[in-house]
Amino acid sequence: MAAHSPKGPLRPIRFQRRALGPKDVAIKLHYCGICHSDIHTVRGDWGPIQYPQIVGHELAGEVVSVGSSVSKFRVGARVGVGCIVDSCRHCVECEAGHENYCLNGNTQTYGSRDKDGSITQGGYSTFVVVDEDFVINIPNVIDLSEAGPLLCAGITVYSPLRRWGISAGKKVAVVGLGGLGHMAVKLAKAMGAEVTVFTTSPEKIDDAKRFGAAHVVVSRDGADFSALRHRFDFALDTVPQRHDLNRFVPLLKRDATYCRVGVGKTVDTIDVGQMSLVLFRNAIAGSNTGGIRETQEMVDFCALNNIRPEIQKIPMTGIDEAWSKVVDKKARYRFVVEING
Numbered sequence: 056m057a058a059h060s061p062k063g064p065l066r067p068i069r070f071q072r073r074a075l076g077p078k079d080v081a082i083k084l085h086y087c088g089i090c091h092s093d094i095h096t097v098r099g100d101w102g103p104i105q106y107p108q109i110v111g112h113e114l115a116g117e118v119v120s121v122g123s124s125v126s127k128f129r130v131g132a133r134v135g136v137g138c139i140v141d142s143c144r145h146c147v148e149c150e151a152g153h154e155n156y157c158l159n160g161n162t163q164t165y166g167s168r169d170k171d172g173s174i175t176q177g178g179y180s181t182f183v184v185v186d187e188d189f190v191i192n193i194p195n196v197i198d199l200s201e202a203g204p205l206l207c208a209g210i211t212v213y214s215p216l217r218r219w220g221i222s223a224g225k226k227v228a229v230v231g232l233g234g235l236g237h238m239a240v241k242l243a244k245a246m247g248a249e250v251t252v253f254t255t256s257p258e259k260i261d262d263a264k265r266f267g268a269a270h271v272v273v274s275r276d277g278a279d280f281s282a283l284r285h286r287f288d289f290a291l292d293t294v295p296q297r298h299d300l301n302r303f304v305p306l307l308k309r310d311a312t313y314c315r316v317g318v319g320k321t322v323d324t325i326d327v328g329q330m331s332l333v334l335f336r337n338a339i340a341g342s343n344t345g346g347i348r349e350t351q352e353m354v355d356f357c358a359l360n361n362i363r364p365e366i367q368k369i370p371m372t373g374i375d376e377a378w379s380k381v382v383d384k385k386a387r388y389r390f391v392v393e394i395n396g
Contacts, residue, residue, distance in 0.1 A: 056179040056371050057107035058097040064375045065179070068107055072184045073171045077124035079184050082134055087178035088113030088203035088366075089390040090234065091295060092318075094378050096166055100320045104166055111178030111392070112138045112164040113203030115193060125187050133193040135354070137206030138344050140164050140175060140189050152346045154189075178203075179374065181394055191351055194358040204234065204364040204389040205354055207344065212239035212291060213353040214345035215314045216246060219289050223247030228290040228306060230274070232259045235293035235316060237365055237388040240266040242353075243291075245360040251287070253303070256384070262365075280306060285335065287311060295319035300339070304331040314340045366391045 056065040075081055093110035095101055114136040118128050128134060141162035142154040149157050162169060165177030193202045212235050221227055227248040229239045236252070243250045244267030251270040252263040263271045272278070283306045290303060295317040304313055304327060315325070327339055345353065357363065365388040369377050377390040 056374055057109045057176075059107050061098045067371075068109075070109075070176065070180075072176075072182060073169060073173065075120060075122050075184055076186070077122040078186050078188070079122045080118050080125055080128050080134070080187050080190055081120040082114070082116045082136065082183050082185065082190070083119045084114055084116040084178055084181055084183060084394045086115045086200045086203050086368075086394060087111040087180075087392045088207065088364075089374065089377055089381060089386075089392065090207050091381055092207070093177075094381060095319070105174050108166060108174070109176040109179050110165050111180070112136075113205075113207045113389075113391075114164070114178035114183060115199040115202040115206075116183075116394075117199075119182075121187075127187045128190060128192075133195065133199060133202075135191040135193050135202045135206050136164060136178070136183060136185050136189065137191065137210060137350055138164055139347070140167075140185050141170065144188075152348045154346045155344045156346075179371070179392060179394075189347055191347070191354055193354065196358050197354070197363070200368060200391055200393075201363045201366055202354070203391060204238070204366065205357055206350060208234045208238045208364060208389060209242070209357065210345040210350045210353050211235055211316050211342070212293065213242050213356070214349055215291060215316060215340075215342035216243055216289075217349070218342065219312055219314065221246045221248050221289060225249070225288045226251070226286055228253060228287045228303070229268070229293065230290060230303060231293040231317060232256070232263055232388075233293060233384065234364075234386060234389045237262070237266055238362075239291050239293060240268050241362045242356075244268075245356070245362055251283070262387075266365075274302075285309070290314065291316065293317045297324065300325060300327045301331055304328075304337055304339075305335075307335065307337045309335045310337070311335075312338045312340050314342055316342050364389045368393050
């Protein structure tokens, strides 16, 4: 299902994947999660793209063929593919396992220039061909329908939680309870943290507690946060729209970090009062998905701790309607496309 313009409906197309290389695996896709990034990309919010474009970077399926030099996967393996399908492999970031920060620019699952010169096409499709080094093993205890969202939403929040040392006894604020936020709550809770959710949606209070939040704050304009000043060791902001960070930074303890992972339109900017940061030596940070080793680590952590995304399965013909619900904040909490549904 491809986008042919920024605003029009997705329509089926037939296209050719690249030929299977020595280190490639061919994957028959069964499911693909819907990320708001798919919508931003197609609508040109992050820059012009080349149409037709197939999006989707939360892929899950089964290996059906392998190249002559493949050693990590066999036919029949249950696998997934996230946001990245290649990188330079030799810069300091790649060598450290941070392909998501490749200094020479990684190859995204869709909308990037592939090794054969074509534009990469994503997971709203029946098959994909990917280098084995960028394929994730999906443990048998994880249903394939639940695997895809882990590879974007899951790793996007897992990576900063690990980077800033979230562990037992830490107090963590999660701002926003959507596709990313609900995974952040589950993961932080499993790491031993006491989680407080800030949401603008009162109807999500029960969900937040079910996911593991100890406290829920309805974050409406004018809400009084004074009782929470200097309470949190870390804050993870999953909200993609511009909002007032000056309300949240004073909630951090000394030396604590406020990390943003939600990205909306590129015209949005961050505006934080200098005094808010200086007074308690706080920091504003960002984080961008995760490398392949860390993504596999996250999937294995979810398998061990019985962490799964909250999903709603939809057929290929339901993508446009699902996109509308994502934009209207009605997803609960990740739509997953059944490729053959």
